Amino acid sequence: xxxxxxxxxxxxxxxxxxxxxxxxxxxxxxxxxxxxxxxxxxxxxxxxxxxxxxxxxxxx
Amino acid sequence: xxxxxxxxxxxxxxxxxxxxxxxxxxxxxxxxxxxxxxxxxxxxxxxxxxxxxxxxxxxxxxxxxxxxxxxxxxxxxxxxxxxxxxxxxxxxxxxxxxxxxxxxxxxxxxxxxxxxxxxxxxxxxxxxxxxxxxxxxxxxxxxxxxx
Numbered sequence: 001x002x003x004x005x006x007x008x009x010x011x012x013x014x015x016x017x018x019x020x021x022x023x024x025x026x027x028x029x030x031x032x033x034x035x036x037x038x039x040x041x042x043x044x045x046x047x048x049x050x051x052x053x054x055x056x057x058x059x060x
Numbered sequence: 061x062x063x064x065x066x067x068x069x070x071x072x073x074x075x076x077x078x079x080x081x082x083x084x085x086x087x088x089x090x091x092x093x094x095x096x097x098x099x100x101x102x103x104x105x106x107x108x109x110x111x112x113x114x115x116x117x118x119x120x121x122x123x124x125x126x127x128x129x130x131x132x133x134x135x136x137x138x139x140x141x142x143x144x145x146x147x148x149x150x151x152x153x154x155x156x157x158x159x160x161x162x163x164x165x166x167x168x169x170x171x172x173x174x175x176x177x178x179x180x181x182x183x184x185x186x187x188x189x190x191x192x193x194x195x196x197x198x199x200x201x202x203x204x205x206x207x
Contacts, residue, residue, distance in 0.1 A: 004121075010145070013147060014150045016150060019153075022192075
């Protein structure tokens with residue numbers, strides 16, 4: 001294995017043989033879409049909490 | 061790298077990107093995108109090598125200046141040659157025989173000021189990691205099935 005002289009005899013930083021990562025199945029756009037939908041759901045939950053708080057205030 | 065620089069060192073990551081035979085399509089686009097990140101001081105490239113693994117498992121390591129892969133002048137100027145020979149062997153363990161892979165090691169310069177601020181506030185890093193895209197997709201799919 002021809003390798004640069006500067007790399008020989010030095011302490012490594014990676015530590016152990018690296019396992020192969022599975023190929024990415026989905027595109028970043030799909031992930032962004034899904035994360036966006038979660039964001040919408042979080043906003044919905046926040047709105048629900050706000051509505052409940054107002055209901056309680058009205059009842060008092 | 062001088063000791064004062066290591067005080068402000070951001071998190072360091074690496075990737076090994078495999079280019080199976082017949083699929084590779086080098087247009088220089090990767091080099092251009094990398095150069096943009098380096099020029100913007102978002103990252104600092106600490107190492108960049110090209111590995112080939114023969115059908116017999118023999119590994120060849122090419123230094124980036126010997127490959128002629130795109131125009132990486134900005135990145136090349138800062139290369140620290142971080143990886144040692146044993147790292148090359150460990151990284152090549154992820155490769156299939158008969159393939160070529162690029163290995164990129166970089167410092168996340170953007171994260172260094174925040175890390176320093178956390179240290180000055182008495183914070184200690186106790187865990188870090190990367191969430192696989194597959195796990196995020198699986199979680200989203202599970203959400204959609206349950207919706």
